[in-house]
Amino acid sequence: MNLVKHVAIIMDGNGRWGIKHKNSRNAGHRAGLNSVESIINECLKVNINHLTLYTFSTENWKRPKKEINFLFNLLENFLTNKISNLIKKDIKLKFIGEINKLPIKLKKIIRNAELRTSKNVSLQVNVALNYGSKNELINSIRKVNKKKIMINESNIDDNLFTKGIIDPDILIRTGNTQRLSNFMLWQLAYTEIFFEKKLWPDFKSNDFKKILNKFKSIKRNFGSI
Numbered sequence: 431m432n433l434v435k436h437v438a439i440i441m442d443g444n445g446r447w448g449i450k451h452k453n454s455r456n457a458g459h460r461a462g463l464n465s466v467e468s469i470i471n472e473c474l475k476v477n478i479n480h481l482t483l484y485t486f487s488t489e490n491w492k493r494p495k496k497e498i499n500f501l502f503n504l505l506e507n508f509l510t511n512k513i514s515n516l517i518k519k520d521i522k523l524k525f526i527g528e529i530n531k532l533p534i535k536l537k538k539i540i541r542n543a544e545l546r547t548s549k550n551v552s553l554q555v556n557v558a559l560n561y562g563s564k565n566e567l568i569n570s571i572r573k574v575n576k577k578k579i580m581i582n583e584s585n586i587d588d589n590l591f592t593k594g595i596i597d598p599d600i601l602i603r604t605g606n607t608q609r610l611s612n613f614m615l616w617q618l619a620y621t622e623i624f625f626e627k628k629l630w631p632d633f634k635s636n637d638f639k640k641i642l643n644k645f646k647s648i649k650r651n652f653g654s655i
């Protein structure tokens with residue numbers, strides 16, 4: 431039976447959910463936070479070590495400024511209001527992506543949240559924010575070159591945002607769309623992929639449990655027979 435150590439999620443469909451239920455994309459982003467909390471709790475229950483959440487891509491800057499601001503505000507409020515809860519649950523937060531290019535206030539809140547949860551071990555939540563996989567790979571190869579070391583798998587691994595994090599066992603994309611949208615292209619080489627019809631705010635722990643169950647019985651070959 432396969433053990434799940436790392437689940438990655440492309441949380442897609444907030445906008446459509448918001449339009450459908452409240453005629454506002456931003457209402458969907460807010461509702462999506464409830465799904466985040468229920469999936470985090472489920473990961474804690476079943477002893478998953480890593481949960482990686484695609485929160486904002488390098489391409490999401492193409493969205494209207496109002497929506498971007500709303501998203502950043504939502505994240506700031508979440509981190510400020512929930513931090514003590516996350517600490518209580520022994521959750522470690524790590525941000526992957528170009529954090530330095532984010533607004534200064536958000537950056538500070540992020541660094542503070544990482545610092546305050548750095549000793550926690552029950553579950554590591556990797557928040558992919560201003561993350562783009564192609565950029566991440568280019569930067570990694572540049573760093574390897576600069577260090578004048580060989581371009582090989584482990585050196586590239588060690589210069590990615592995900593340094594030290596095992597590759598995902600499972601990728602889930604909600605929102606009834608089957609693409610990767612520049613997410614973890616290198617790290618997903620042997621990941622089992624589940625495309626889910628439900629929009630992210632409708633995705634709850636039961637849906638998650640079903641996927642974990644399906645995963646258990648998959649024969650993972652890694653090129654062997």
Ligand code: IPE
Binds near residue numbers: 446486501
């Ligand atoms: C995913 O939901 C969340 C982010 C990209 C921030 P979307 O906002 O992409 O929702 P849809 O795909 O438009 O419904």
Ligand code: IPE
Binds near residue numbers: 441442484486609
């Ligand atoms: C992917 O969703 C990014 C996140 C979930 C953060 P998008 O909604 O941005 O993806 P595309 O543009 O439809 O491919």
Ligand code: MG
Binds near residue numbers: 442443605
């Ligand atoms: Mg989308």
